[in-house]
Amino acid sequence: MRPFVYERATDVADALDRAGDGAVFLAGGTNLVDHLRLGVRSAERLVDITRIGLDEVEELPGGGLRVGALVRNSDLAAHPALRRGFPVVAQALLAGASGQLRNMATTGGNLLQRTRCVYFQDVTMPCTKRDPGSGCSALEGYAAGNAIFETSPRCMAVHPSDLCVALVALDAVVRTTGPAGDREIPMTELYRRAEDGPETDTHLVPGELITHVDLPPLAPGTRSAYRKVRERASYAFALVSVAAALDVVDGRVRDARLGFGGVCHRPFRARRAEEALVGGPADAAAFAAAIDAELAHARPGRDNAAKVPILRNTALAVLAGLADEGARS
Amino acid sequence: MTISPPAPPSTPTPGPDAPPVAVPDAPPATGAPAPRRTVAGRGFGGIGSDRARVDGPAKVTGTAPYAYEQEVENPAYLFGVTSAIAVGRIVDIDTTQAERVPGVLLVLTHRNAPRLRTKLMGELVVLQSDRVRHRGEYIGAVVAQTPEAAREAAALVRVRYDDEGGDVDFHADHPAATVPKRGAAGNPREEKGDVEAGLAGAAHLVDATYTTATEFHSPMEPHPITALWHPRPGLDPRARRLTIYEADQGPIATQLILAPMLGLLPNQIKIHSPFVGGAFGGKGMPHAHVMLVVLAAKLLAGRPVKFALTRQQMFATVGYRPPTAQRLRLAADADGRLTAVVHESVSPTAKLATFVEQAVGITRVMYATPNRRTEQRVVPLDIAPGTFMRAPGEFSGAFALETAMDELAVATGLDPIELRRRNEPDVDPDTGKPWSTRNLLACLDTGADRFGWEVRTGRPGERRDGEWLLGMGVAAASFPASHALSTWARITFAGGRYVVELQASDLGTGAWTILPQIAADALEVPVDLVDARIGSTGLPVAMIAGGSMGTYTWGNSIIAAARAFRRKHGPLPADGATARAQGRLPSGARQFARHSFGAHFAEVAVSEVTGEVRVRRMLGVFACGRIVNPRTARSQFVGGMTMGLSAALHEAGHRDPRTGHVVNHDLAGYHIAAHADVLDLDADWVEEFDPYVSPTGAKGIGEVGIVGVPAAIGNAIYDATGRRVRDLPFTPDKLVG
Numbered sequence A: 001m002r003p004f005v006y007e008r009a010t011d012v013a014d015a016l017d018r019a020g021d022g023a024v025f026l027a028g029g030t031n032l033v034d035h036l037r038l039g040v041r042s043a044e045r046l047v048d049i050t051r052i053g054l055d056e057v058e059e060l061p062g063g064g065l066r067v068g069a070l071v072r073n074s075d076l077a078a079h080p081a082l083r084r085g086f087p088v089v090a091q092a093l094l095a096g097a098s099g100q101l102r103n104m105a106t107t108g109g110n111l112l113q114r115t116r117c118v119y120f121q122d123v124t125m126p127c128t129k130r131d132p133g134s135g136c137s138a139l140e141g142y143a144a145g146n147a148i149f150e151t152s153p154r155c156m157a158v159h160p161s162d163l164c165v166a167l168v169a170l171d172a173v174v175r176t177t178g179p180a181g182d183r184e185i186p187m188t189e190l191y192r193r194a195e196d197g198p199e200t201d202t203h204l205v206p207g208e209l210i211t212h213v214d215l216p217p218l219a220p221g222t223r224s225a226y227r228k229v230r231e232r233a234s235y236a237f238a239l240v241s242v243a244a245a246l247d248v249v250d251g252r253v254r255d256a257r258l259g260f261g262g263v264c265h266r267p268f269r270a271r272r273a274e275e276a277l278v279g280g281p282a283d284a285a286a287f288a289a290a291i292d293a294e295l296a297h298a299r300p301g302r303d304n305a306a307k308v309p310i311l312r313n314t315a316l317a318v319l320a321g322l323a324d325e326g327a328r329s
Numbered sequence B: 001m002t003i004s005p006p007a008p009p010s011t012p013t014p015g016p017d018a019p020p021v022a023v024p025d026a027p028p029a030t031g032a033p034a035p036r037r038t039v040a041g042r043g044f045g046g047i048g049s050d051r052a053r054v055d056g057p058a059k060v061t062g063t064a065p066y067a068y069e070q071e072v073e074n075p076a077y078l079f080g081v082t083s084a085i086a087v088g089r090i091v092d093i094d095t096t097q098a099e100r101v102p103g104v105l106l107v108l109t110h111r112n113a114p115r116l117r118t119k120l121m122g123e124l125v126v127l128q129s130d131r132v133r134h135r136g137e138y139i140g141a142v143v144a145q146t147p148e149a150a151r152e153a154a155a156l157v158r159v160r161y162d163d164e165g166g167d168v169d170f171h172a173d174h175p176a177a178t179v180p181k182r183g184a185a186g187n188p189r190e191e192k193g194d195v196e197a198g199l200a201g202a203a204h205l206v207d208a209t210y211t212t213a214t215e216f217h218s219p220m221e222p223h224p225i226t227a228l229w230h231p232r233p234g235l236d237p238r239a240r241r242l243t244i245y246e247a248d249q250g251p252i253a254t255q256l257i258l259a260p261m262l263g264l265l266p267n268q269i270k271i272h273s274p275f276v277g278g279a280f281g282g283k284g285m286p287h288a289h290v291m292l293v294v295l296a297a298k299l300l301a302g303r304p305v306k307f308a309l310t311r312q313q314m315f316a317t318v319g320y321r322p323p324t325a326q327r328l329r330l331a332a333d334a335d336g337r338l339t340a341v342v343h344e345s346v347s348p349t350a351k352l353a354t355f356v357e358q359a360v361g362i363t364r365v366m367y368a369t370p371n372r373r374t375e376q377r378v379v380p381l382d383i384a385p386g387t388f389m390r391a392p393g394e395f396s397g398a399f400a401l402e403t404a405m406d407e408l409a410v411a412t413g414l415d416p417i418e419l420r421r422r423n424e425p426d427v428d429p430d431t432g433k434p435w436s437t438r439n440l441l442a443c444l445d446t447g448a449d450r451f452g453w454e455v456r457t458g459r460p461g462e463r464r465d466g467e468w469l470l471g472m473g474v475a476a477a478s479f480p481a482s483h484a485l486s487t488w489a490r491i492t493f494a495g496g497r498y499v500v501e502l503q504a505s506d507l508g509t510g511a512w513t514i515l516p517q518i519a520a521d522a523l524e525v526p527v528d529l530v531d532a533r534i535g536s537t538g539l540p541v542a543m544i545a546g547g548s549m550g551t552y553t554w555g556n557s558i559i560a561a562a563r564a565f566r567r568k569h570g571p572l573p574a575d576g577a578t579a580r581a582q583g584r585l586p587s588g589a590r591q592f593a594r595h596s597f598g599a600h601f602a603e604v605a606v607s608e609v610t611g612e613v614r615v616r617r618m619l620g621v622f623a624c625g626r627i628v629n630p631r632t633a634r635s636q637f638v639g640g641m642t643m644g645l646s647a648a649l650h651e652a653g654h655r656d657p658r659t660g661h662v663v664n665h666d667l668a669g670y671h672i673a674a675h676a677d678v679l680d681l682d683a684d685w686v687e688e689f690d691p692y693v694s695p696t697g698a699k700g701i702g703e704v705g706i707v708g709v710p711a712a713i714g715n716a717i718y719d720a721t722g723r724r725v726r727d728l729p730f731t732p733d734k735l736v737g
């Protein structure tokens, strides 16, 4: 581990002042500190942003929520307004990591956590994401964790977050400030596809600070849920996961949101399935047709083919559960 | 339930080392009265008492001096440099940048490392040449004033290799597979009867291949070591002294191996290992980093050099359980009696040092059959060496055998317990000797009762809880109660207290707590008057904590020492009175086959949607001779079962197919069971007393608890779903689609 300077920013302006020149924002540190230790990343200065505020959840008129970037994952998961209006987000948070990690991890940090690809984390192996132009070791190597959607020989890694899968499904908007001024970036446009160049994960520019994540309201009566599949009952990244919100009126789907985790370089929004669902009946056959329309575009490799049937079953079970819940109320 | 041992085949003449008080008065007939207990017994806190761990308070308050916490003066810190290729030659190793890092004291490579005198143990031959023998091998080290500087500098050592590739990919039909000449525990190949005839005439045949995964011990404590070469007082080589603090299952092995390699006499090396933070076999033999630190410290004589592995390094050079591919054939007549058994296993070994995961051994003792062939083969690869891991061999073999038995139960339509009853051997099928004690059927019956086995219908898919299919499975377990090394112990009376001394080692298992219990029993004094001194060289030579042999072997010598003490000093010893004795194998013991037994029951839920498996309940019932302390024993059994559950559901090290290193080399990537995976888990035992293993009446308990667990869980998965998964671990990809 190389020596670095540690600084503590006092507010947003101070944090931006300190950005640049080899500085890296430090939030909960649960991802960044690991990477410093492993040599995956180096920093000349760490700018601690945990005391700049941005640690509240605000209820917006109309039922939306504005989540500060420094709100801890456990605090957010426990927030009554979130649990009421956006169960899919609360469930996604609680499915992630462990209690101790969630107490440290922040909203902004979770969005910007890096892939868990074993080769990305091993500095002795080539990895384009870590060392641009060096190639992808996962192509011919251990590949069980690889992506199945939007695959590219440039990088086979998947985005590891649970929270982000729920946020892309809900059309959350990321608010930032920094060298490019204040920006509002939809979650669905924040992340780059592997094909666009895996060297950077997002479209943020260096020194750009995430300040908030806005959750737009869902139509009343919408049900939402998150389900994560893993062989260990807790404390494991997703083999695959499904975030879904379903608005069913008179047996027909009025609105459907579907995000998949563990399957793509970015948190994946299943737009093809959504399109197939909306306007159709809320029944098993329609659900299956919709999910299959999406899965027709999956490109599994030799070691991760099982992700396809597991994802299919899980998505169908989540949709059926939401339709059921709606029908019972 | 009380079960007595059988009479010896011919009444042995009690020798001087005959069991003192524990042997039944007369050879008992079947159903004979319980053997006489040693006199002090309960009340004194002796054998059988539920004594809390004496080292518990020190451990939970963080004051127990583990190897890394041993206070030494002015320590320096080491960090290893490891090879990035599997096989080849170091063409150039550039240390200039590393040497410039502030605080660096020494950069060690094969160019400046002290030479070793012998190559006694290949794994310890480090920095002796420019050859690289596996990826992750130590090819250098940096020692610095701080661990951070050492690590930073180590990353700056630039190495150029002549990369020769290497053969790192294990598969069962690898052309290099051979029957090993050495390294197998027991004969790698044996055959009896007419196997082909037994197979041909069978009414039922199970013929299947089972695989187990590469597993890592992953103890909490990451193999720390501090080494100090005392400054040389003169030129006499015999005046040299090396002191080592480390975590060791028995310092004697490390001492005896290091001494000749370093050109020292054993007594020039002092090793202290009072507390060990988990070992599971991984700390039974010294690994490469021990020599690395010792060599670095030699160049910095007078300065203690410290090192603890990173979690990633724990997947590189401190051993693992090699994977296996096993073909098992069970042939049975119409009644389910075995007519032939063929068990063939193949697993990888390192070219650098042979370690054989002898999976076929258990098949030789479990069930009666007139015809049997077992064969163990290995594939030498350019990978780091494997080593003993909890129930080496038995764990792997039992997965295949006990799953195959379940498949045979399905084929014959018999209840799996009934099938085992029909194949219960009167004598050891391997040696033909009678059993010292074998109460497998009692374990199965007691367990079935307690677990509610009658609920199981034997028809997969019938029991469910929503999307979760429920099923129950059973498997048998056994582990040998071997005798490896006669052990010495010393008992001294001083200041009104007794101290029992020997080189035993407490891996977190409870030796600190139970050795005084055994001594108290034999001395007939309250346990609170007895202290132990263990974990260092210089104490009476003893068996290491390995092979589940520790407690009874040590207990044997403690009882011998106590008897010698009382003979010499009587009931009222003078201050300073002392006696030493060696505990030998009880007379008559060699006429018996000696093994621990057990039965595992598991209830699982398997999601029809995701293929996730959750183990809802597990019960293990064991027959392991007398239980010296029910509290520490229970934690051994439950710990073994938890580790077995973890192996069943999670554990698998994945090697890169090009370099052979383990890619999921941390605990976020290499999953072990989390709390949420371990639900209702219980252990129990049948009462038993085995005088032919040691006069304590005890057999081993440390390993039998893990044997057969994955089979019980896999058999439960079959009962739930009708799917037979023959490859560990039971991950969702194997149960969906």
Ligand SMILES: Cc1cc2nc3c(=O)[nH]c(=O)nc-3n(C[C@H](O)[C@H](O)[C@H](O)COP(=O)(O)OP(=O)(O)OC[C@H]3O[C@@H](n4cnc5c(N)ncnc54)[C@H](O)[C@@H]3O)c2cc1C
Binding pocket: A024, A025, A026, A027, A028, A029, A030, A031, A032, A033, A049, A069, A070, A095, A096, A097, A098, A101, A104, A105, A106, A107, A108, A109, A110, A111, A112, A113, A160, A161, A162, A163, A208, A209, A210, A211, A235, A236, A237, A238, B668
């Ligand atoms: C063992 C383990 C298991 C885990 N399991 C899961 C899991 O199952 N599911 C899951 O979703 N996650 C999991 N995680 C990941 C965890 O959720 C992330 O590490 C955490 O959310 C990161 O948040 P942090 O605040 O600690 O970020 P940090 O580590 O502090 O920062 C991460 C990155 O974000 C940048 N950053 C942080 N905040 C801002 C901001 N406001 N603006 C701009 N840049 C910022 C930092 O500069 C850094 O590059 C796991 C982590 C570990 C260690």
